[in-house]
Amino acid sequence: MGSMGNVRIQSRRMVRPEPTASRLPEPETTIHLTPWDLKHITVEHIQKGVLLPKPPTTGGHVDVERLASSFARALGRFYPYAGRLAVSVAPHSQSLTISLRCSGEGAEFIQAVAPGVTVADVTASLVVPRVVWSFFPLDTLLGADAAAGTRPVLAAQVTELADGVFIALTMNHGVADGTTFWHFFNTWSELSRAGDDVMISTPLPVFDRSFLGSSCAVPIPLPFGKLEDVVGQRVHVFPPVQECFLHFSAASVKELKAKANAEVSSSGTDSTISSLQALLAHLWRAVCRARQLTPEQETAYIVLVGFRGRVGGIPASYAGNAVGNVTAKSTAGDIVGKGLGWAAWLLNRAVASWDEASTRDKLASWPQEPSFTSLPAFVAAVPTGTFTGSSPRFDVYGNDFGWGAPVAVRSGSGNKVDGKVTVYAGRGGGGSMALEVCLAPEALARLVADEEFMNATSTVE
Structure with missing residues (x-):
């Protein structure tokens, strides 16, 4: 499998959300994380992607700008995911809160190539080749790592293979689960497929947390003096799988x-x-x-x-x-x-x-x-x-x-x-x-x- 060659990054950019007719630009707000969100701040990101054939009508080349444009429009619908996790430490107390600041700073979009990898290399073997891991951004990071720096909570990578395209999405598990992950993925692909038409069948996401009621007030103060205490002891090398x-x-x-x-x-x-x-x-x-x-x-x-x-x-x-x-x-x-x-x-x-x-x-x-x-x-x-x-x-x-x-x-x-x-x-x-x-x-x-x-x-x- 080492003969497949490496994945080469060609470009990186931060894509800002593009407003849509159904969701106009929002003032900067803050979404406070629920217990269900905070529980997942200590695990690695959700990373899933789809393998596609090469586009037949463009000589096999991927229209990356079209994908970046539809990604920006999907972000417009999921505006908070263009934001950043923010940590607020309470003065004179051993507690902190973690929230999603809807700042509109953008999500990362990466273009890459892997000319030595074919569709069959990915699909034909029963055992998944390790090169597949290289198709995904924000690797090995925990959800809390985004709060420790200025990293995005969402990133996409488009990798052109010898005879196919792999489109990958990485999403911080502290702000989304699998249902929300695929909701975004479905929105992005439908916007790309529909062109400039904003009337798509995939519904808008709902970020309202009012279902929590008064039983669970947010933001939730966590009894830790610093973010690293939340993470605890890190395991940098997992047993091989x-x-x-x-x-x-x-x-x-x-x-x-x-x-x-x-x-x-x-x-x-x-x-x-x-x-x-x-x-x-x-x-x-x-x-x-x-x-x-x-x-x-x-x-x-x-x-x-x-x-x-x-x-x-x-x-x-x-x-x-x-x-x-x-x-x-x-x-x-x-x-x-x-x-x-x-x-x-x-x-x-x-x-x-x-x-x-x-x-x-x-x-x-x-x-x-x-x-x-x-x-x-x-x-x-x-x-x-x-x-x-x-x-x-x-x-x-x-x-x-x-x-x-x-x-x-x-x-x-x-x-x-x-x-x-x-x-x-x-x-x-x-x-x-x-x-x-x-x-x-x-x-x-x-x-x-x-x-x-x-x-x-x-x-x-």
Whole structure:
């Protein structure tokens, strides 16, 4: 893979938001971060991107100015993301607040080339080549690092390959979750596709935090004397991982779901397993085998739960973090030995255990005892754990920038630790899915050699 050559940066610029008819310029305001935002200030940025064919009508060359222009118009709709994180230290007290200052300073836009990399280099191998990480800006930074300097909270990189184009977006996790990330991506691609027409179908984002009510007043004073105390001890070198990208056809997902539900039904349990729960259960069992866990070892699976549509008052197009997690636990012996239905039922029960009242209680109590997400701490505490982010509901393959739909989706190096799994809709649609799985190299080698697991996968990108 080293023969692919390097990614060369050709230009960098700060793109300022361009006002649209639907969202006029705003005076400088401040958005105060919620507990759900602040919890993610200690993790690396969200990094996702799409691989596209070369534009056929322009001799294969990408109209970078067109992409920069539509990026500016997308920023006009997501005006706060052209701002900067600001830290305010309270005088004579050991506390600080972190807010998003809507200053309109801009987001970074990078143009790059990788003439030695082809579309096949990215898509043909089961194991994701490390060069893909070079397609993403703001690498290895935590969300809090933007507050420590003058870094943007959003950056884009357009990399021209030998026979394709990779369009990547990096967004600070302290100001947005996956839903908001893809909302921006969808807005950008539709504006690029539509040209100058500002009447697009993607809705405007909603930054209003009034759903918090009086139970969680913002800004939230954090009991720390300086920002670095919030971050805590940094882990500069993670244990090595490899990642693979696996495809599951609609038929395969349907078969896993039917098998899981049949097993659950035969046990007399009244639960309906979803397609995603069946697929993740299939993976959980295989990861236990790949890690060669002993039967008595405890293993945990953490699944993200989105709050839009679950917590009253949160708009569907709310821009910010609105996500939590639930955990399923068992011994490795039971996960492997009791069948697909058992593992899927544990995931199903974990999701069903979520309730709005306790979520609002945690939201209200968080300022008194703030806690922050730390993936290194998670891996150290639960080395046998697996956790899944993202959602098959996100519109990934609809991101046509004006010359064709994506042929693949990949992510950057952010938050790549042992046990991290990202789920996407499959390129084929219709209920197909894809999983990006990060494991220790020796475990990953065993996973992709596991016939029971791999028989459910497809080779089609």
